[in-house]
Amino acid sequence: MAYTVAQLLKTPQKELDAIFTAAEPGPIPEGQADGTAIIAPGTTFSDEIAKMISLFAWQGKVFDPKAGVLRNRITPFGLNAIVAKVYKDKSWLDGKECILLDYSETSLVAHWIRDEIRLIGPGLYLGKVYWDKARLIDFALQF
Template sequence: MAYDVAQLLTMSQKALDDLFTASPPGDIPNGQAKGTAIIAPGTVYSQDIAEVINLFGWQGKVFDAERGLLKNSITLFHVQAIIARVYKGASWLDGKECIVLDYSETSVVAHYVRDEIRLIGPGFYLGKVYWKKDRLIDFCLQF
């Protein structure tokens, strides 16, 4: 089944988790991805929250697969900042392989943040955000 952002925003947290656990890690992506935060999944507020965050806060990520790094695109001016190391590793959600976006050694601001992504369609990844070991939100990336 092919997914799109609108569908992900209407899915429950359990459905998002099930999709993530059923998906392969895929290849470490390269290039710029449009990001969408998935907060309050499955509620009428999810779309509005995603639009506000995308406009003022976080627009996506720019991957450099060769160097194993990424930068986040943030603020109204699409500043590329907040660097993470990118590698494959075991997911904290289910222990299976995923692509890890690790900020622990590259960012003072996001030192305790870890993202995990898996491929859910061509050029389309679903992600989980952790603060320390606590799950925060989901997100998706479109290349």
């Protein structure tokens, strides 16, 4: 099934987890992706929260698979900052392979953050964010 970011915002957490666990990691992406934070998924607030975060805090990620890194696009000015290493590893959610976005050695600001992504449709990745071992939110990356 092909998904859209709008659909993901309306999808309850349990179903987002099922979509993620059913997906393969796909290739490590290349280039700029528009990001959407998925907070309070499946509620009427999810879309509005995503818009506010995109406007003021986080717009997406820029991947360089040859170097094995990414930079987050942040602030209203779209600065490329907060670097992560990118590689494949086992997901904390289900133990299967995912693409890991690892900030532990590259960022003073986000060293406790771990993102995991999997390809769920053409140019669309679904991600999970962890703070230490605690799950925080989901996000979508659209290339």
